[in-house]
Amino acid sequence: MIAQCDGIKLLEQMLSEKRFRHSLSVRDEAVRLARRYGADEQKAEIAGLYHDVTKDMGPAEQLKMCDEFGIMLNAVERSSYKLLHALTGACYTRERLGVDDEEIFGAIYYHTTGRADMTLLEKIIYMADYVEPLRDFDGVEPVRAIVYEDLDRALLLALDNSFFELLGKHAQIHPNTLEARNFLLEKRQ
Ligand code: DGI
Numbered sequence: 477m478i479a480q481c482d483g484i485k486l487l488e489q490m491l492s493e494k495r496f497r498h499s500l501s502v503r504d505e506a507v508r509l510a511r512r513y514g515a516d517e518q519k520a521e522i523a524g525l526y527h528d529v530t531k532d533m534g535p536a537e538q539l540k541m542c543d544e545f546g547i548m549l550n551a552v553e554r555s556s557y558k559l560l561h562a563l564t565g566a567c568y569t570r571e572r573l574g575v576d577d578e579e580i581f582g583a584i585y586y587h588t589t590g591r592a593d594m595t596l597l598e599k600i601i602y603m604a605d606y607v608e609p610l611r612d613f614d615g616v617e618p619v620r621a622i623v624y625e626d627l628d629r630a631l632l633l634a635l636d637n638s639f640f641e642l643l644g645k646h647a648q649i650h651p652n653t654l655e656a657r658n659f660l661l662e663k664r665q
Pocket residue numbers: 528531556558559562587588589605638642647648649650651653
């Protein structure tokens with residue numbers, strides 16, 4: 477596996493300055509959440525750091541990577557290329573950075589859409605990406621206010637916000653985003 481300091485240098489080269497700072501911030505938030513909820517702090521640190529590693533690559537390069545890594549795309553993924561960096565980022569982290577860990581892979585793979593029945597690490601990375609201190613968008617404060625009290629309620633609120641945002645943009649909803657939300661609601665009944 478790539479040494480942590482080499483990994484940070486690589487990220488700095490691959491990402492814009494803003495995206496690089498966001499990555500460090502997600503790493504730190506993920507470690508705090510892992511400590512709070514009893515998840516593996518080291519896995520949270522690595523997944524948080526690399527979650528957006530391929531984010532600044534363009535659509536053509538994303539599609540090429542999907543081909544190389546053998547990622548099968550569904551219709552929504554094919555038409556919303558912003559979704560691809562989660563899939564390619566997970567594969568890049570495993571194949572190119574040598575991070576051989578299924579939990580870290582899943583946390584990066586599902587960090588944009590979520591999915592039904594998420595693991596604790598998947599929830600932590602999804603939420604760290606959402607609430608890290610450099611994030612500033614409508615609706616983030618109520619999520620920040622509860623994310624250290626009730627992780628599932630914060631996740632539901634974040635998913636609700638994402639739905640509103642996607643509807644406002646007339647964007648397609650990824651099945652995993654829908655299933656993540658339905659699963660949480662079903663569990664609460
Ligand atoms: O990579 P980040 O900007 O840090 O954050 P992210 O990986 O959560 O990506 C957010 C983007 O993904 C945002 O532009 C909305 C988009 N997105 C999230 N869920 C869905 C989605 N886009 C579509 N079309 N459908 C979804 O379900």
